[in-house]
Amino acid sequence: MPAEEPRAPVLVELFTSEGCSSCPPADALLEKLDRLQPIPEARVIVLSEHVDYWDHLGWKDPYSSAVSTARQEGYARRFSGSGPYTPEMVVDGAAEFVGSDAGAAASAIRSAAKQPKVAVRLIPAAGGARLEVDPLPGGKRTKSAVYVAVALDSGTSSVLAGENGGRTLHHVAIVRQLREVGTISARAGFTGEIAAAPGSRVVAFVQETGNGRIQGAALLPVPK
16 A cells, blocks of 8 residues: 555634634634634644733633734734734634634635645653754755754643633643744755643744745644
8 A cells, every 4th residue: 555645734723812802712623723623735733822912801811912912913904904813713823714714714725735845853852842943945945944842742721711711721732932943045054952741732833934835844742
């Protein structure tokens, strides 16, 4: 039998908030994509990025971050929409839509899986991971940014107030740190050491400048 084609890594980011009553269905879709991997040609790598602009409306999301809000604002400028909103799903930096739209998610993931990818490798190491990223394909004259996210594998909250007051919400791949760690070009790749606590996930990805297309990604769960 011929060997199976490897699944192409596709990064799916969900901008969400526990203060938003429209977000739980999107959180559930993200978890389904993570758990079931329903697109045969794609290895879906998910990130739950909790924004902080809902925090003054009755419930302060314990996972919210100004970094997530700033990243979403960057996408809003890139996509020229009406501004940040929740829930918003962004697939490989190339498509955005309402985060609970399963059909749009499947279509965008299939499209992203067809794009060429830069090789990104996360190798288990003491205290976290070693990151190796290949150079950009020959002919590329620009640089791309290398990002690392460290995320909680999962989390559950009992929401006491706000639009989701009285509900218990569950999330996966909750971003706690997200930072640019370097750049790559056609002449140079990137290597580095990533610190991460047991029970977390490390996600590394390459992105065109200006919140552009994701050119490659990798995931490494850090064992407890």
